[in-house]
Amino acid sequence: MSSSTVASTLADLTRRLTAGPTHPEKKFVHTGMAYADLYRMAAHILRDLAGEKVVCLGTDDRATASAAILAALAGGPRLILPYALTPSVLEEIRGxxxxxxxxxxxxDLPDSGVRRFVPQSEVAEWPCDPSPSPVDMDDPWIDLFTGGSTGTPRSWPKTVRNLLAETLNIVETYGVTDTDSIVSTASPLHIYGLLYGILAALAASATIAPGTPSFPAEIENAVLQHRATMLISLPAHYRALTVHAGKALPVRLAFSSAGMLEQADAEAFGARNQVGVNEVYGSTETGGVASRNRFLGETDFTTFRPVTVKRVDENLWVRSDFLSPNLPLDAAGYYAIGDRAVFTAPDRFMLTGRSDSVVKVGGKRVDLAEVRDRILQHDGVSEALVTALPVGRARENLIVAVVEGAVDGDELNARLETALEPYARPRRIKIVNKIPITAAGKYDRRQIEMFFKES
Structure with a gap:
């Protein structure tokens, strides 16, 4: 597809989304509001927040989030999406x-100095006064925040082009239509949940389920109750579904992102439900880069059609309309992702580890991914996170591991003594029932670091 065609298609989608509902009486949220109500709620935001330049989305309620997103697209205040709704995170992002x-x-809001606005669907009509005036294609629309490896919030602005180009790719690649029903266990505050759980639904006039189920029985019940055709979920939730002796889920599409899905969980889901999981590889800053479906025999990733990749010194670089505008690019517009890869075809690759997963300990190189693999080979270990913590002012690293499962720490240490060189062995190991994760489905680095500050 040529760039002019893409631009025209994006402009068409923007106009369509801001013109009003295509199917006003159709349900947007199961057992909840219709599309007409959604747009009335967005009109309330446009009318009453016309003087605000930027507002925070202080809820993960899907209807409210969707209305705020539409209002921001139609010329309302720029929208901030925090990565968590805890008082400390909201305070940091406000700062x-x-x-x-x-x-x-x-x-309620933790800060009494912040105005709380609760949009309603009964007090305004779409279009409203001021009338919708769509955001320019390359102007910021939504600011997504992530915790970052240090725990400090980091902003990733996304333009209309960034988000709607990827939305179009999702709708066209997977054939999303107005007959689809979507259950998402990913928060709409996270880019993956935003794109697949909200924007794809709006673009296709599909219906979404309320809430964000996380326990396996909740996920199963939501899929069955709402006759879901699409499941948007996270690796941790697929792990839970693997051990849950539940019913088959009659979905036609399943997706996973926000981390690597274990092969055993991908295989278990495919065998039980006779549909594979589309594993989406990407990040908040890059958007989706590629996908694979191991139920279909795919072991490598295939790049999405609007995306191009290249390999420089084993490292993967990406170029697409999905990239956040504040990323550092080379002269050809490529961004270095930070993962190592081997190409199996011009548009296909296998990931071989993080570029930054190799650290130095005592002047010697240690691959943290290899250490993790060794730990996972021990009986009783169901998951492990291996990381390096800085020590003192010198640029030295202390390797630590958080291990999930029913395992004896002394036995694990003894196993690692024979499996790893002394400098590569974790100096501290914390055994837990469950490795803590954030609402976005990623490891909670702050809480994990506290394990070792306390010991």
């Missing part, structure tokens, strides 16, 4: 952005 207003679904 970085200076937002004075937050949209909620009725939840």
């Amino acid at each position: 970085l952005t200076g937002y004075a207003c937050a949209i909620t679904a009725g939840e």
Whole structure:
């Protein structure tokens, strides 16, 4: 597809989304609001927050989030999506952005100095006054925040082009239509949940399930109750479904992102439900880069059609309309992702580890991914995270591991003594029932670091 065709298609989608609902009486949220109600709620935001330049989305309620997203697209205030709704995170992000207003679904705010705005679907009509004026294609639309490896919030602005180009790719690649029903266990505050659980639904006039189920029985019940055709979920939730002796899920599409899905969990889901999991590889800053479906025999990743990749010194670089505008690019517009890869075809690759997974300990190179693999070979270990913590002012590293499962720490240490060189062995190991994860489905680095500060 030529760049001019893509631009025209994006402009068409923007106009369509801001013109009003294509199917006003159709349900947007199962057992909840219709599309007409959704747009009325967005009109309330446009009308009453016309003087605000930026607002925080202080809720993960899907209807409210969707209305705020539509309002921002139609010329309303720029939208901030925090990576968590905890008081500390909201306070940090307010300090970085200076937002004075937050949209909620009725939840209280931790900061009394922030105006709380609860949009309603009965007090305004779409179109409204001021009339919708879509954001320019390359202007920021939504600011997504991530915790970052240090725990400090980091902003990733996304333009209309970034998000709607990827939305079009999702809809066209997977054939999303207005007959689809979507259950998402990924928060709409995370880019993956935003794209697959909200924007794809809006673009296709599909229906979404309310709430964000996380326990396996909740996920199963939501899929069955709402006759879901699409499941948007996370590796941790697929792991839980693997051990849950539940019913087959009659979905036609399943997706996983926000981390690597274990092969055993991909195989278990495919065998039970006779549909494979589409594993989406990417990040908040890059958007989706590629996907694979191991139920179909795919072991390598195939890049999405609008994406191009290259390999420089074993490292993977990406170029696409999905890239956040604040990323450092080379002269040809490519961004270095930070993963090592081997190409199996011009548009296909196998990941071989993180570029930054290799650290130096005592002047010797240690591959943290290899250490993790050795730990996972021990009986009783179901998951492991191996990381390196800085020691003192010198650029030295202390290797530590958090291990999930029913395992004896002394036995594991004894096993690692024979499996790894002394400098590569974790100096501290914490055995837990469950490795803590954030709402976005990623490891909670802050809580993990606290394990070792306390020991």
